[in-house]
Amino acid sequence: MQSWNTLLNDSKLDISVKNEFIRCYREAKEKLKSYGIVMDEEADFMFANHILALLKRVKTRSFVEDMEEEDFEQVPKKVYDMAEDIVGGLFEKEHLPINQTEVFLVATHIEMTIQKTKGGTEQ
Numbered sequence: 001m002q003s004w005n006t007l008l009n010d011s012k013l014d015i016s017v018k019n020e021f022i023r024c025y026r027e028a029k030e031k032l033k034s035y036g037i038v039m040d041e042e043a044d045f046m047f048a049n050h051i052l053a054l055l056k057r058v059k060t061r062s063f064v065e066d067m068e069e070e071d072f073e074q075v076p077k078k079v080y081d082m083a084e085d086i087v088g089g090l091f092e093k094e095h096l097p098i099n100q101t102e103v104f105l106v107a108t109h110i111e112m113t114i115q116k117t118k119g120g121t122e123q
Contacts, residue, residue: 017059021052028086032110035082039113047109051087054102058090067101075107079114083107 013021025048032039039047057063072080083106084098091098 017055021055024055024090025051027089031082031086035110037082037110037113038117039109040116043109043113043116047106050106050109054087054106055090057102058094058096061094061096063099064101064105066099067104069100072100072104075104075111079111080104080107082110 028047028051075083080103084103087103087106088098
């Protein structure tokens, strides 16, 4: 299911941003799959929405407020590293340093999926 199509119906989105989002989202999903991470439809939509918002923030160089480093301990380092692998290219493409807070926020989506899967609630 490509629920992210709903996100692309926003007429305010420039076609280049739409195309970049599709590329980034597909690449992210492939990387998630390589890690054995499969999101249900709701989690996938939230993840896609976050990737689109992050892409816009990278393009405008306007990021969320930095979090304290100890907050990053809320997700395992392995999950943080997955998230960095998934979105690091967005920053590199724009010649920006990787924003740890932005990576952490993506990592929370991955960790929630892992926890749901462990709990037997993943669909």
